[in-house]
Amino acid sequence: xxxxxxxxxxxxxxxxxxxxxxxVPDHKGMTVLEALYYILENLDPTLAFRSSCxxxxxxxxxxxxxxxxxxxxETQVAALGNKITIRPLAHMTVIRDMVVDLDPxxxxxxxxxxxxxxxxxxxxxxxxxxxxxRKKLDILVDCILCASCYGSCPVVGTDEKYLGPHALLKALRxxxxxxxxQTNERLAFVANDSGIFRCHTIFNCQQVCPKDLDPTGAxxxxxxxxxxxxxxxxxxxxx
Amino acid sequence: MAVKISSQSMxxxxxxxxxxxxxxxxxxxxxxxxxxxxDITSAGLISFETVRTNLASSGFWKVYYFLFVPFIVFHALxxxxxxxxxxxxxxxxxxxxxxxxxIFAAALIITGFFTLKNLF
Ligand code: FES
Numbered sequence: 001x002x003x004x005x006x007x008x009x010x011x012x013x014x015x016x017x018x019x020x021x022x023x024v025p026d027h028k029g030m031t032v033l034e035a036l037y038y039i040l041e042n043l044d045p046t047l048a049f050r051s052s053c054x055x056x057x058x059x060x061x062x063x064x065x066x067x068x069x070x071x072x073x074e075t076q077v078a079a080l081g082n083k084i085t086i087r088p089l090a091h092m093t094v095i096r097d098m099v100v101d102l103d104p105x106x107x108x109x110x111x112x113x114x115x116x117x118x119x120x121x122x123x124x125x126x127x128x129x130x131x132x133x134r135k136k137l138d139i140l141v142d143c144i145l146c147a148s149c150y151g152s153c154p155v156v157g158t159d160e161k162y163l164g165p166h167a168l169l170k171a172l173r174x175x176x177x178x179x180x181x182q183t184n185e186r187l188a189f190v191a192n193d194s195g196i197f198r199c200h201t202i203f204n205c206q207q208v209c210p211k212d213l214d215p216t217g218a219x220x221x222x223x224x225x226x227x228x229x230x231x232x233x234x235x236x237x238x239x
Numbered sequence: 240m241a242v243k244i245s246s247q248s249m250x251x252x253x254x255x256x257x258x259x260x261x262x263x264x265x266x267x268x269x270x271x272x273x274x275x276x277x278d279i280t281s282a283g284l285i286s287f288e289t290v291r292t293n294l295a296s297s298g299f300w301k302v303y304y305f306l307f308v309p310f311i312v313f314h315a316l317x318x319x320x321x322x323x324x325x326x327x328x329x330x331x332x333x334x335x336x337x338x339x340x341x342i343f344a345a346a347l348i349i350t351g352f353f354t355l356k357n358l359f
Binding site for chain 1 (some may be wrong): 247248321327349
């Protein structure tokens with residue numbers, strides 16, 4: 001029976017954060033999220049965590065599971081040891097137990113304007129895109145905004161203004177979209193002093209992404225694209 | 240129309256890579272010229288005089304080593320600054336550290352140039 005060592009923090013009590021042990025009877029195929037539900041329903045109704053879809057789609061159950069960021073609903077208990085440590089995502093204020101304040105995460109996401117800004121005003125027909133143009137986006141559209149990459153990024157931890165791997169990956173998703181008309185504006189934005197050039201290419205984000213996306217690679221591409229845009233005169237210094 | 244961009248980071252990022260490439264190339268060439276292909280049996284152990292003779296053999300080395308000094312100073316200090324910049328500091332502290340870096344860089348480059356001048 002594995003023991004879950006779970007991070008606990010309740011701001012309403014004046015106690016500092018602590019870890020609490022729970023013994024959870026496991027079964028074949030049990031996920032960490034199921035174990036947390038077992039604790040909630042049978043051992044401790046005060047435990048707080050987020051979840052919704054339970055199938056790796058909504059991204060709400062991301063946490064730090066035994067030394068690695070990931071989705072609780074997609075992590076098998078059997079793949080972990082007998083003592084499993086659960087902590088909330090890093091770099092964000094803990095609201096309670098595993099629930100963190102995601103406002104800064106989404107503020108940075110919104111800052112990159114995560115929506116299509118077409119070249120021309122909409123016409124009577126949809127914006128056409130060839131299969132090849134669409135294929136370019138395949139490795140960029142699957143992000144479920146779980147914040148695993150954000151929690152694992154040391155630059156996010158020290159520099160609160162840094163845009164973060166999630167926002168930068170999404171920025172490339174729109175820059176690479178043949179229907180978008182704001183490529184240079186977007187490149188100028190991500191190349192600001194809190195953007196792509198703050199990335200130290202540590203690869204944590206790539207390693208923890210539960211969807212096997214590559215934010216590090218996306219940031220690398222953005223660096224080259226913005227540099228090229230600058231060298232070809234599409235971006236100009238504002239002093 | 241060109242879009243305005245306010246970022247110094249792009250240039251420092253690019254020069255960090257360029258200077259890195261140069262330094263990698265420099266290291267290989269330097270090892271080749273002074274160490275790997277230096278014939279210890281006939282010319283004896285490497286000495287200040289051997290290095291001097293090697294370097295005096297062509298004007299190319301002069302340019303090469305005079306480039307090496309600013310490149311390595313830039314590469315080292317810019318790398319250090321990139322780490323320090325992770326910790327967002329109040330503007331004044333940041334300016335102070337940057338100024339100290341510039342002074343240190345200038346001192347290192349001047350010392351390096353004087354040393355090279357004696358060598359050639
Ligand atoms: S509960 Fe939706 S991703 Fe885990």
